Amino acid sequence: xxxxxxxxxxxxxxLATEEPGARPPxxxxxxMDGNGRWAxxxxxxxxxxxxxxxxxVRRCIKAAIEHRVRWLTLYAFSSENWRRPPDEVTDxxxxxxxxxxxxxxxxxxxxxxxxxxxxxxxxGPEIRAELEAAERLTVGNSRLTLVIALSYGxxxxxxxxxxxxxxxxxxxxxxxxxxxxxxxARFLSTDGIPDPDLVIRTSGECRLSNFLLWQSAYAELVFLxxxxxxxxxxxxxxxxxxxxxxxxxxxxxxx
Ligand code: FPP
Numbered sequence: 001x002x003x004x005x006x007x008x009x010x011x012x013x014x015l016a017t018e019e020p021g022a023r024p025p026x027x028x029x030x031x032m033d034g035n036g037r038w039a040x041x042x043x044x045x046x047x048x049x050x051x052x053x054x055x056x057v058r059r060c061i062k063a064a065i066e067h068r069v070r071w072l073t074l075y076a077f078s079s080e081n082w083r084r085p086p087d088e089v090t091d092x093x094x095x096x097x098x099x100x101x102x103x104x105x106x107x108x109x110x111x112x113x114x115x116x117x118x119x120x121x122x123x124g125p126e127i128r129a130e131l132e133a134a135e136r137l138t139v140g141n142s143r144l145t146l147v148i149a150l151s152y153g154x155x156x157x158x159x160x161x162x163x164x165x166x167x168x169x170x171x172x173x174x175x176x177x178x179x180x181x182x183x184x185a186r187f188l189s190t191d192g193i194p195d196p197d198l199v200i201r202t203s204g205e206c207r208l209s210n211f212l213l214w215q216s217a218y219a220e221l222v223f224l225x226x227x228x229x230x231x232x233x234x235x236x237x238x239x240x241x242x243x244x245x246x247x248x249x250x251x252x253x254x255x
Pocket of ligand 1: 032033034035036037038050051053054057074075076077081092095096099148228
């Protein structure tokens, strides 16, 4: 039996997601996986999978807005992705630049705020300028915040927070005993972003791959058996439907 969730019959999905009072998750985070396999199945170069993946990003943002999700984080490039062949890294960065250039006006019109997390200083100056311009232009929007995780790795993020905290203690600005979880989280790149309620991974792989490890402590995890380039609004609704059927206890006993 597959460990991942089968795609639900559409009628059941419609009923479940339209349930009155079913509040959407505030923050959905997605590991967009399967671009390479999608391309391979069609005997296409990997870049064709990434291009089709960018189309799926458009559908996903539209679905998030329709479902009144306030925060959407997309894992676009992990710190481990730098180990891919240079050609693929170049293709991915070119695609991201193209995406930002062609989509930013529309995102802005739709009331989407763009925020970037991760060590994006590792990218070239052109893409950094594009990212900063997107963040600046959309800073006043609040319908949906699109968080793009770029050159992001959770362990590096947590290590960086620990280093900053150690330096603050050394400088006498912080005492170890005064630090609590909320205080620690302020040193993470997601400062000000609510923890994800739902983490979705596509392509049938069931792992977090160094994505939002601190922040996902109580997230519901949904693994879908669809390759990212095929992801659409119905898959988004499937994931939300599965989320609504889970009982979130945050470590407490059922009431
Ligand atoms: C994983 O598929 C996907 C990526 C490494 C990149 C994700 C990028 C996009 C969806 C395109 C652009 C993004 C934005 C935000 C516009 P994989 O290549 O690891 O697939 P595989 O596991 O099948 O090889």
